[in-house]
Amino acid sequence: MLSKDLGPEGARGVMVCGEKIFLMRAFGRVNAVQDRCLHRGVRFSARPECFAEGRITCWLHGFTYDVADGKLVDIIAAPGAGLIGKDNLKTYPVQERNGLIFVFVGDMDPPPPLDDDTPPTYLDEDMATEGIARVVNSNWRVACENGNDATHIWIHRESPLIVGGDIALPAGFFIINYEDGVEVIEDTGRKGVISPHGRESHLPCFEPKVEGTPILDIAGKYGTKRVATTVELWMPCGLRVTDFPQPGMTHFEFYTPIDETRHLYVQMLGRKVANEQEAKRFRMEVQALWEPLDLRGFNDEDIFAREHLQEFYQDDDAWLNEQLFQGDVVTLRWRTVCSRWNRGIQWRGPRRLDAHADVARLSTVSQE
Numbered sequence: 001m002l003s004k005d006l007g008p009e010g011a012r013g014v015m016v017c018g019e020k021i022f023l024m025r026a027f028g029r030v031n032a033v034q035d036r037c038l039h040r041g042v043r044f045s046a047r048p049e050c051f052a053e054g055r056i057t058c059w060l061h062g063f064t065y066d067v068a069d070g071k072l073v074d075i076i077a078a079p080g081a082g083l084i085g086k087d088n089l090k091t092y093p094v095q096e097r098n099g100l101i102f103v104f105v106g107d108m109d110p111p112p113p114l115d116d117d118t119p120p121t122y123l124d125e126d127m128a129t130e131g132i133a134r135v136v137n138s139n140w141r142v143a144c145e146n147g148n149d150a151t152h153i154w155i156h157r158e159s160p161l162i163v164g165g166d167i168a169l170p171a172g173f174f175i176i177n178y179e180d181g182v183e184v185i186e187d188t189g190r191k192g193v194i195s196p197h198g199r200e201s202h203l204p205c206f207e208p209k210v211e212g213t214p215i216l217d218i219a220g221k222y223g224t225k226r227v228a229t230t231v232e233l234w235m236p237c238g239l240r241v242t243d244f245p246q247p248g249m250t251h252f253e254f255y256t257p258i259d260e261t262r263h264l265y266v267q268m269l270g271r272k273v274a275n276e277q278e279a280k281r282f283r284m285e286v287q288a289l290w291e292p293l294d295l296r297g298f299n300d301e302d303i304f305a306r307e308h309l310q311e312f313y314q315d316d317d318a319w320l321n322e323q324l325f326q327g328d329v330v331t332l333r334w335r336t337v338c339s340r341w342n343r344g345i346q347w348r349g350p351r352r353l354d355a356h357a358d359v360a361r362l363s364t365v366s367q368e
């Protein structure tokens with residue numbers, strides 16, 4: 001999520017990969033614990049109560065926890081109760097970098113470096129960033145595949161960003177050389193696919209026709225500025241488009257899974273800057289100009305597409321019933337990378353594995 005959405009003194013609940021997580025700032029950093037009281041299970045975020053820095057008190061019976069390590073440090077109505085100090089909330093590794101809060105919900109301990117899970121340059125110290133985040137009603141995998149789909153740019157042809165600017169955006173790209181047209185990156189910690197639009201492997205279509213009859217004169221209507229020189233999709237869910245929406249800017253997207261049917265669509269624009277003054281000017285420029293034109297005007301078309309793709313892909317057999325073509329080669333490469341390097345399947349939420357183990361143990365006992 002965005003740092004500004006948590007605020008300087010913030011506390012709020014989020015859902016990531018189906019897990020309810022409570023975020024709270026304390027002593028200058030963000031902490032993340034399960035958003036479920038150990039006592040009777042209510043969510044802290046329903047009514048966050050904090051009586052000392054770094055402590056969250058459950059609003060129902062006063063169980064109080066340290067948000068840094070999850071420890072139960074007090075029970076307001078029962079000081080000295082035996083449970084105090086003996087139980088813990090699940091905690092999640094958190095990092096706050098370049099305007100975003102990253103929470104690791106996987107099972108790996110320690111978690112992988114954040115560099116491995118973010119697009120190149122996003123975390124660079126001299127990369128100024130500004131953006132927005134909103135909930136989209138589609139599975140996150142549908143969003144990933146929409147982000148680097150080489151022929152979906154057809155849907156952007158009427159976007160004010162394109163029509164009103166001096167931007168050259170074709171009706172689509174046809175990849176004529178697969179070897180040169182898609183780069184698969186698997187030999188570093190960061191895994192992904194790169195689609196270099198600027199190369200001759202990508203044949204842009206500037207004269208769209210239906211059965212030989214021109215239907216739109218894109219070449220005459222649109223500008224000359226070359227944008228989106230590469231489109232890159234990085235595991236687990238990060239997109240980077242270089243030189244977009246203008247040469248010298250970078251467009252980043254993160255498709256964070258909320259649950260099976262929703263993702264948090266995080267859209268960030270970046271530009272390399274020399275100092276904080278330039279960074280501040282850039283953030284104002286994004287808010288005034290690029291948010292309405294690019295992040296909303298242009299990308300609203302992507303949201304429309306994803307929510308309609310979801311109707312089809314919500315059924316598991318959709319992956320068998322789709323009919324792909326040459327233009328989908330980037331998507332196929334991406335799926336290959338995901339199937340090779342995914343980190344497996346884990347149970348949702350805290351203690352679920354324990355619960356399953358307990359059921360197994362009880363059933364063994366009852367059989368004896």
Ligand code: FES
Pocket residue numbers: 037038039040041042058059060061062063
């Ligand atoms: S449910 Fe939280 S203290 Fe009882």
Ligand SMILES: [Fe+2]
Pocket residue numbers: 146147152153156302
């Ligand atoms: Fe798009």
